[in-house]
Amino acid sequence: xxxxxQTPKHLVMGMTNKKSLKCEQxxxxxxxxxxxQKAKKPPELMFVYSYEKLSINESVPSRFSPxxxxxxxxxxxxxxxxxxxxxxxxxxxxxxxxxxxxxxxxPGTRLTVL
Amino acid sequence: xIQVEQSPPDLILQExxxxxxxxxFSDSVNNLxxxxxNPWGQLINLFYIPSGTKQNGRLSATTxxxxxxxxxxxxxxxxxxxxxxxxxxxxxASKLTFGTGTRLQVxx
Numbered sequence: 001x002x003x004x005x006q007t008p009k010h011l012v013m014g015m016t017n018k019k020s021l022k023c024e025q026x027x028x029x030x031x032x033x034x035x036x037q038k039a040k041k042p043p044e045l046m047f048v049y050s051y052e053k054l055s056i057n058e059s060v061p062s063r064f065s066p067x068x069x070x071x072x073x074x075x076x077x078x079x080x081x082x083x084x085x086x087x088x089x090x091x092x093x094x095x096x097x098x099x100x101x102x103x104x105x106x107p108g109t110r111l112t113v114l
Numbered sequence: 115x116i117q118v119e120q121s122p123p124d125l126i127l128q129e130x131x132x133x134x135x136x137x138x139f140s141d142s143v144n145n146l147x148x149x150x151x152n153p154w155g156q157l158i159n160l161f162y163i164p165s166g167t168k169q170n171g172r173l174s175a176t177t178x179x180x181x182x183x184x185x186x187x188x189x190x191x192x193x194x195x196x197x198x199x200x201x202x203x204x205x206x207a208s209k210l211t212f213g214t215g216t217r218l219q220v221x222x
Contacts, residue, residue: 042200042212043157056209088121098208100145105157 003027004106011110023074023091025051029104031097032074034066035090037108043090044058049074050097076112081113116141116205118213120175126219135186135216137201144204146177146184149212151198160186160199191220 004025013019023032031050035043048056049068063085067076074091088108094101115150127133137146144155145164151157161168161175163184170190177184186203201213 006125037155044212045209047161048208090155090157092157100162100204102147102159102162103210104159105149108155110155 006106021076029093033092120213
């Protein structure tokens with residue numbers, strides 16, 4: 001099974017809402033990633049978790065709060081977002097941290113902030 | 115930071131045609147990967163190719179690390195090949211930096 005699942009597929013939220021994105025993998029991978037992709041742009045790395053610990057934070061605003069409750073699950077908590085945060089949010093996992101391992105991506109969550 | 119440029123930015127092919135996509139990068143990298151993003155947003159890893167040539171069915175890729183470029187060949191294209199093709203390099207260490215992308219449309 002080489003599947004990474006993400007829920008929800010689509011999310012519309014107001015600037016005062018709090019919501020969460022969820023990502024799950026059952027491949028035994030120990031590294032998990034959040035990427036943000038704006039329309040017609042390449043994905044940009046946001047966070048990397050390695051062995052359930054936050055290893056990389058690409059200077060992401062604090063209104064995005066990642067969480068890794070266990071080795072299979074990755075959440076992204078959203079609060080007080082801005083309209084410019086509207087994007088496709090992609091989760092990925094790999095055997096270990098490091099670009100030498102193949103990253104498997106989920107289908108993404110399309111987020112619209114009104 | 116590193117620059118990763120892909121060409122052409124857009125490509126329209128008729129089904130059955132062949133094409134070559136190019137990825138140029140501005141600094142030495144440890145590895146390079148090619149991805150296909152389908153029209154629904156799903157990213158699929160096609161090749162892990164830090165150097166040399168690999169083939170997988172109708173797709174093949176070549177990376178010449180010393181000259182800082184990689185090529186992706188698509189032969190006998192099909193409508194299901196449509197989408198955006200990204201190369202991604204490891205730069206800095208442990209991070210994937212994606213290229214600008216090539217948007218491919220294959221028509222009947």
